[in-house]
Amino acid sequence: xxxxxxxxxxPYVNAKPHIGxxxxxxxxxxxxxxxxxRGEQVKMTTGGDENSLKIVLAAEKLGKSAAELCEENSGRFxxxxxxxxxxxxxxxxxxxxxxxxxxxxxxxxxxxxxxxxYKKKYGGLYCVGxxxxxxxxxLDGGLCPEHKTKPEFVEEENYFFRLSKYQGRLLELIxxxxxxxxxxxxxxxxxxxxxxxxxxxxxxxxISRSHGWGLKVPGDESQIIYVWFDxxxxxxxxxxxxxxxxxxxxxxxxxxxxxxxxxLRFHAIYWIAMLMSAKIKLPKSILVHGYVxxxxxxxxxxxxxxxxxxxxVKKYGxxxxxxxxxxxxxxxxxxxxxxxxxxxxxxxxxxxxxxNFVNRTFVFINSKLDGRLAETGLGEGALxxxxxxxxxxxxxxxxxxxxxxxxxxxxxxxxxMGNRYFQENEPWKLVKEGDNEAAREVLFVCANIARILxxxxxxxxxxxxxxxxxxxxxxxGPIGDAKKIAASFEISKPRLLFSKVE
RNA sequence: AGCGAGGUAGGGUAGCCUGGAGUGCCCGCCGGGCUCAUAACCCGGAGAUCGGAGGUUCAAAUCCUUCCCUCGCUACCA
Numbered sequence: 351x352x353x354x355x356x357x358x359x360x361p362y363v364n365a366k367p368h369i370g371x372x373x374x375x376x377x378x379x380x381x382x383x384x385x386x387x388r389g390e391q392v393k394m395t396t397g398g399d400e401n402s403l404k405i406v407l408a409a410e411k412l413g414k415s416a417a418e419l420c421e422e423n424s425g426r427f428x429x430x431x432x433x434x435x436x437x438x439x440x441x442x443x444x445x446x447x448x449x450x451x452x453x454x455x456x457x458x459x460x461x462x463x464x465x466x467x468y469k470k471k472y473g474g475l476y477c478v479g480x481x482x483x484x485x486x487x488x489l490d491g492g493l494c495p496e497h498k499t500k501p502e503f504v505e506e507e508n509y510f511f512r513l514s515k516y517q518g519r520l521l522e523l524i525x526x527x528x529x530x531x532x533x534x535x536x537x538x539x540x541x542x543x544x545x546x547x548x549x550x551x552x553x554x555x556x557i558s559r560s561h562g563w564g565l566k567v568p569g570d571e572s573q574i575i576y577v578w579f580d581x582x583x584x585x586x587x588x589x590x591x592x593x594x595x596x597x598x599x600x601x602x603x604x605x606x607x608x609x610x611x612x613x614l615r616f617h618a619i620y621w622i623a624m625l626m627s628a629k630i631k632l633p634k635s636i637l638v639h640g641y642v643x644x645x646x647x648x649x650x651x652x653x654x655x656x657x658x659x660x661x662x663v664k665k666y667g668x669x670x671x672x673x674x675x676x677x678x679x680x681x682x683x684x685x686x687x688x689x690x691x692x693x694x695x696x697x698x699x700x701x702x703x704x705x706n707f708v709n710r711t712f713v714f715i716n717s718k719l720d721g722r723l724a725e726t727g728l729g730e731g732a733l734x735x736x737x738x739x740x741x742x743x744x745x746x747x748x749x750x751x752x753x754x755x756x757x758x759x760x761x762x763x764x765x766x767m768g769n770r771y772f773q774e775n776e777p778w779k780l781v782k783e784g785d786n787e788a789a790r791e792v793l794f795v796c797a798n799i800a801r802i803l804x805x806x807x808x809x810x811x812x813x814x815x816x817x818x819x820x821x822x823x824x825x826x827g828p829i830g831d832a833k834k835i836a837a838s839f840e841i842s843k844p845r846l847l848f849s850k851v852e
Numbered sequence: 853a854g855c856g857a858g859g860u861a862g863g864g865u866a867g868c869c870u871g872g873a874g875u876g877c878c879c880g881c882c883g884g885g886c887u888c889a890u891a892a893c894c895c896g897g898a899g900a901u902c903g904g905a906g907g908u909u910c911a912a913a914u915c916c917u918u919c920c921c922u923c924g925c926u927a928c929c930a
Contacts, residue, residue: 361930370930535856539925542855551927578928610930620928641930680865683857684924694879702892710889718888759877773894778887850890
């Protein structure tokens with residue numbers, strides 16, 4: 351059985367989750383569930399990035415310890431993961447996961463052993479909020495462009511990673527898609543970045559600048575491992591690196607890292623170079639999504655428009671949110687969220703189109719045809735069924751390519767075709783005229799379409815999928831089942847899949 | 853400044869790579885039909901100089917040149 355190891359990036363837990371985190375969770379989850387439907391053995395990991403100075407600062411502000419803040423916020427991310435139906439196997443918290451510390455240090459030692467880590471004095475204008483050094487011309491009137499605060503001059507001796515050494519190999523790996531970056535325009539960005547020249551980067555911080563928070567550099571108590579070096583290691587931790595060799599050999603390398611556009615560089619360049627240095631196999635692909643704006647505006651605390659996905663799920667349920675994120679937001683580009691739009695989508699698409707088609711089909715069979723349908727053959731519907739099977743194949747292919755929004759569009763199209771077929775064939779008239787056989791044939795086609803919808807919806811809306819299929823006594827199954835015509839149907843009790851919102 | 857992504861009916865998008873009647877989708881608007889269904893569904897219509905200007909071509913939203921505008925990134929932000 352082929353395996354598929356997919357990861358979400360691990361969010362900074364210095365604040366609550368926002369809708370963008372939900373987007374990434376759902377994207378990864380949809381891909382993972384699709385792979386399961388294809389019969390692959392899927393492993394998915396996520397986690398919390400906790401060893402960062404930002405956490406310490408945020409905690410101090412709130413009068414808490416860093417550990418307490420991590421506990422609290424990681425808890426919220428875990429809650430989001432559960433609520434949004436993320437089917438994950440491991441949630442790696444970098445500050446307390448016992449295996450993770452070993453991983454980070456083993457990774458460090460391996461890079462060190464390869465001669466890629468060296469000490470260097472480094473100084474510059476440092477913004478605490480960003481945790482990074484700025485050059486003069488990056489500053490905005492002498493202030494940090496992000497925080498509008500005056501950066502301080504910091505000088506210290508740090509460990510550096512010899513990134514420059516890997517420039518040529520990185521270029522080739524990405525160019526040739528051995529590490530495939532999806533979509534193409536992100537790949538181009540990375541290639542251009544590499545071509546512009548790579549400098550070595552700092553991978554440690556002094557213990558004082560880190561406020562003592564973080565993982566210690568092996569063999570040097572005075573230095574803390576830089577948060578990214580540490581965080582990327584969670585992808586290894588999640589599948590047993592340095593602890594469970596059998597598990598690791600089975601699942602590594604990762605088949606896909608799902609990340610936001612802002613952190614692509616760390617994955618496509620730093621991470622790959624680190625793994626090469628440590629002589630660990632390389633991940634196969636990186637899928638890069640955009641950011642979510644809210645009502646056309648960038649989300650920010652100062653504007654006060656940060657959307658809390660947990661609240662949203664409580665209000666509307668997980669499935670509509672998943673649907674919205676997958677369909678209304680382009681997989682690779684920035685997309686907008688608005689609650690008004692969400693309501694429209696629920697009422698028009700989930701209730702009016704999809705839910706209604708399934709409901710009118712099942713209710714009709716139940717009330718006019720005794721709840722049963724024997725094999726009737728597809729009759730005139732055979733042609734339609736062929737078109738629908740083509741859409742199934744297309745959606746399958748789009749899912750494989752990560753084109754999630756196009757895939758779900760195709761699935762909804764199946765539902766539209768069902769509604770049209772139902773309408774044009776007017777089975778209610780056939781029943782009135784006493785031609786139950788003809789009505790049965792129409793409904794046999796419709797029921798099969800509903801069943802296909804049930805199967806194909808699984809990656810996007812697993813609960814709705816289960817609920818739909820349960821009404822005909824089935825469960826979500828392999829994607830191949832979608833193209834098999836069910837022989838007969840028995841409708842237990844039609845139940846609504848989605849409800850209107852006011 | 854460099855690099856990247858965009859500019860398609862009132863709004864949001866797809867189509868562009870591999871030219872062929874402005875073609876599609878989700879809303880909104882107008883009109884009609886149906887009554888199985890959660891006033892859901894189906895059909896039809898109005899509405900676009902496909903950012904501007906040149907060019908290639910029998911033919912350009914699509915290819916080339918150029919200009920304008922918006923957004924993102926430019927060493928550590930999902």
